Amino acid sequence: MTSPSGSTVEEAVTFLEQHPEIEAFDIVLTDANGVGRGKIIRRHELAAIYESGRHMPISILGLDITGEDVHETGLIWDSGDGDLRAWPIPGTLKPLHGTSPARGQVLMSMYHLDGSPMTSDPRHALARQVRKLEQKGLRPAGAFELEFFLLANERDAEGRVRPAGAVLDGRRSGKTEVYSVDHLHGMEPLFSDIYAAAKAQGIPAETVISEYAPGQYELTLHYRKDIMQAADDLVMLKRLVRAAARRHGVTACFMAKPIEKYAGSGMHLHVSMLNDSGRNIFSEAEEGKWAPALLHSLGGLAATMPESMLVFAPHANSWRRFVAQSYAPIAPTWGVNNRSVALRVPAGDVKNRRIEHRPAGVDTNPYLVATTVLAGITKGLDEKLDPGPETTGNGYENAPKLADAPGDWRTAIEAAEASEFLKEALGSDLHHTFTAIKHAEYLRVARTVSELDYHLYLHEV
Structure with a gap:
């Protein structure tokens, strides 16, 4: 399948040739909160991601700031939490400085299995504008x-x-x-x-x-x-x-x-x-x-x-x-x-x-x-x-x-x-995804009894 993000296998092969010291890679997808979600893969897995993408669960884009599922997004059990396919973003395959053993990093973007953009991915929203x-x-x-x-x-x-x-x-x-x-x-x-x-x-x-x-x-x-x-x-x-x-x-x-x-x-x-x-x-x-x-x-x-x-x-x-x-x-x-x-x-x-x-x-x-x-x-x-x-x-x-x-x-x-x-x-x-996540996070905060509550009210009311 041709990469819908525009990435090419040649980019991965050239990078591996230029960086024989790198043993692993962070593959990073940015969710609605700006949190990097993904995996660390081994060196031999990189070219395959550029050839075929990497399956990731749709729910990865329906998480709150703590990493908990927000069911109201419709991205969890409504779809059976099926896999979609993340593809590398061209030009973001880079070495990471100061890691031991040496690692690299590549940013990813989510697509449906047919190659169409997964529209709860924030990067696609910017691309559309x-x-x-x-x-x-x-x-x-x-x-x-x-x-x-x-x-x-x-x-x-x-x-x-x-x-x-x-x-x-x-x-x-x-x-x-x-x-x-x-x-x-x-x-x-x-x-x-x-x-x-x-x-x-x-x-x-x-x-x-x-x-x-x-x-x-x-x-x-x-x-x-x-x-x-x-x-x-x-x-x-x-x-x-x-x-x-x-x-x-x-x-x-x-x-x-x-x-x-x-x-x-x-x-x-x-x-x-x-x-x-x-x-x-x-x-x-x-x-x-x-x-x-x-x-x-x-x-x-x-x-x-x-x-x-x-x-x-x-x-x-x-x-x-x-x-x-x-x-x-x-x-x-x-x-x-x-x-x-x-x-x-x-x-x-x-x-x-x-x-x-x-x-x-x-x-x-x-x-x-x-x-x-x-x-x-x-x-x-x-x-x-x-x-x-x-x-x-x-x-x-x-x-x-x-x-x-x-x-x-x-x-x-x-x-x-x-x-x-x-x-x-x-x-x-x-x-819908973003506001559902924010609503769920608001309810989490609203029901939490904090140290400030005890400080203000424990002995006074």
């Missing part, structure tokens, strides 16, 4: 930013997580060492490994900074002309950062808000749009006058943001990040060179004009984020939507109050379930 734009003569480009915490493996005396000490010498700091270069030196061995691993996998990791909280860092990625490649970059970068941190005795944390008194971690998406001639349609033709395509795209993103918030904040913890004066947006505002808004137009060369979409936390699925952002842009362009006035100054004080904007996880789930826009953006199958 990209194709829709290509039919309009447009090609989306972009890059993600990765914010995360490096935490100690051991909790403090109260059971709370705490920033990791420097891997170089164990030095600890409880300060917000934002933009401190000297502070970064303590993590130099870890970041050197991260850069080496990124190079081995062809991931264009660039600047690292010490972010706005103790133990928080940010890695940027080079801008891609292919937004699907940008999403693949982010998936692979999170995996290698987590693995490198573990080898250095610390924990890489991708929760949106792991420490209550400090800023949370975002996953900002920078996006622009190229036409068939390679021109960025967001670039203004006349100095001082915004391109209509830019304004309409901002309008589409602002209009669809309330009903899309479940994609950008998919977990209970995600909603703890949205606090005023914390660099996380609290309303669908836009502005120029302003980090207090949700949709930022960065300063810079007009040829590189882009939108920085800031609502998503680092705990999100990059394929779903990019899918929803592109669908919002498409709606704005098609309907020529007006983004409203630019927000200047303090966007937290000047943010509009929207009656229909969800303020918590449960309301976001309900808004997503009822959203025709999100159903069209993700596709009806993935929309």
Whole structure:
């Protein structure tokens, strides 16, 4: 059977010839929560996956964040939990740095046995939005930013997580060492490994900074002309950062808000749009006058943001990040060179004009984020939507109050379930799968009696 993903056996054979030291491979399928699910295969099994794909159960795309089946997705016993076929994604077969014995990795995507896309696979949803734009003569480009915490493996005396000490010498700091270069030196061995691993996998990791909280860092990625490649970059970068941190005795944390008194971690998406001639349609033709395509795209993103918030904040913890004066947006505002808004137009060369979409936390699925952002842009362009006035100054004080904007996880789930826009953006199958998983996770959290319950109520009520 010809691979429906476009992968070829020659890619596998060439890779094996170039890397005789590699003994095994991680084959990784990304589920609705952005969790990598799959297997570790032996070297001799790789070529067969490129020839025939690899059978995997359909239920792998119907799991909650804990790995439990969500029966309401219809992907478990309704289909007898039958096997579908996962195929390699071309260009993602890479060596893993620092493993012993040596291993490689390849990203996978799910298809039905007849080769048609399995439409609860998040990567297929992004591919569909990209194709829709290509039919309009447009090609989306972009890059993600990765914010995360490096935490100690051991909790403090109260059971709370705490920033990791420097891997170089164990030095600890409880300060917000934002933009401190000297502070970064303590993590130099870890970041050197991260850069080496990124190079081995062809991931264009660039600047690292010490972010706005103790133990928080940010890695940027080079801008891609292919937004699907940008999403693949982010998936692979999170995996290698987590693995490198573990080898250095610390924990890489991708929760949106792991420490209550400090800023949370975002996953900002920078996006622009190229036409068939390679021109960025967001670039203004006349100095001082915004391109209509830019304004309409901002309008589409602002209009669809309330009903899309479940994609950008998919977990209970995600909603703890949205606090005023914390660099996380609290309303669908836009502005120029302003980090207090949700949709930022960065300063810079007009040829590189882009939108920085800031609502998503680092705990999100990059394929779903990019899918929803592109669908919002498409709606704005098609309907020529007006983004409203630019927000200047303090966007937290000047943010509009929207009656229909969800303020918590449960309301976001309900808004997503009822959203025709999100159903069209993700596709009806993935929309049903994603919202069913989120509903099941909400019920799990809602019925859990936490330590906070005991602290507040055990002796007081």
